[in-house]
Amino acid sequence: MFKDHANIINAISTAGEISGRKKLQKIVYIAKKLSFPFHEKFQFHFYGPYSEELTLRIEELCEMGYLNEVKEKKAGYYQYCYSITDAGQDFLSIQEVEMPALEACLLDMNEQNARFLELVSTVLYFDTLEKEEVTEKIFTLKSKQKYTPEEIEEAYKYIDQLKTKAKPNGCF
């Protein structure tokens, strides 16, 4: 019971703090694509992979008092930051969450900015397509983000790095 909730709390606890809903969404999506056991369903929204289920789960965890949500003012908009509470730590201590390789991947992803993670998650979303097609998709569907070919190349390299980090878990 609440295994999926525990996985999310564990992810946030491991990362320490995750700033921004977009960043949180992309981190969980990328982790899921790396075969870590996250079961939230993602769909391609107008601007990238997004999970309503994850939004609901985060909201529940905040209501339960297991996660702390702080609204921060950024330049021109608000951003939400998430961290684990003491009650969340207690809850996590009685759950069995075994994802040892997740920590290295999470800490790395949390150091990246949301814009780059959005690109990485989009590349992963189209992982059944050839690289050229993926590039074309990104230029068409994410034209407003103005990603460069170099950034797309960087995203591919980054995915390879993450896959290596995820390997000790036998996940990928």
Next chain:
Amino acid sequence: MEYSAEKLQEEKVFKDPVHRYIHVRDRVIWDLIGTKEFQRLRRIKQLGTTYLTFHGAEHSRLSHSLGVYEIVRRIVDDVFEGRPEWKPEERLLSLCAALLHDLGHGPFSHSFEKVFDLDHEHFTQQIIVGDTEVNKILLRVGRDFPKKVAEVIAKTYKGKLVVSLISSQIDADRMDYLQRDAYFTGVSYGHFDMERLLRVMRPREEHAVIKQSGMHAVEDYIMSRYQMYWQVYFHPVTRSAEVILTKILHRAKHLYEAGYEFAQQPHHFYSLFKGEVTLADYLKMDEAVMLYYFEAWEEENDAILKDLCTRFMNRKLFKYAEFHPSNSQMNKLMELRTLFKKAGIDPDYYLVVDSSSDLPYDFYRPGEEEERLPIHLLKNNGEIRELSRESEIVDAISGKRRTDHKLYYPADILRDESTKKNIKKQIRTLLELSD
């Protein structure tokens, strides 16, 4: 004549309780309707377990799919046709995507996908691009045509206007299901002036806009949607049936993994249990097949599977209590789980928290992730304004998510004092359940 432009000699019409008639002139559409993958949707109910609450809700995903097609046909043929922003070459693509958008739904989709970790959108894509009758027809239109249809449904097609007709906050999908579900459930919510909405809809490069004069029709549509979610889609009794259905599937999977010998071998489920579902396996699954197994499993030796199937088939559903997630409520839940175990009732199957949540309308905020395409109003001076900036009613509910949590349990077992009388009494006290 090219297949894509081929028309039927005479227009075909289907009688429909919502739109009166569904009109088909295109050969491609007629052929798609006749495929076995589309006909399979007759055996998938649009509203899953809702028929156990609203007995009329037996309508299928096939009738909804035809309805969405009809709405898109009216938009592109009667409203967009001849306007400079509309590309007529995208007409057939829009119609096919509308007709096929729900093709990959499985039986009782919500529970089915949750237990077996599946995604109907993935199967919709597979049916369209895989080795199917649907694919063969789409290929006759053009080599890339199946891929384009799949992209529109997956919201990854470059032409955002076409995508928005089927997936946005005011799309043909919602316009059909709100009216159809209202009709078949018999509720008085869910009605809005669709004719008016269609008349005031105008194409723009990335989405459709609504003329300012139609704002009140849009308000009505949004409020209808709000009411339908809370009065029909999230009805607590429907959710009780959904909880039991989910637990049946979990139990059957668990028993298979534990090496249990089923009296009624679940042949149709083996690939699902193993997580190796092929498209062919998936297409064989529908609600008729699933209900057949549920009936057969009423005779199984496993007490839990037998009980859950009997409950579902005979509508002996779980009762529910309000549950507001908080630290104290979670502690109470843990205490209840312990007591359930002491009473010999497996809490993994008989004590379930279910949550429903809806966001009636939202607009894009920089830095946020909701990323819903807002509804835009076209003012008389040509200016385009986001809906909630013009409508006080919509502004009042914008971005406000409403969530409901319930705790489900079998009241009949807890009231049966033939065993574990004292423990059951403690449980009833905690649940505030009368004797």
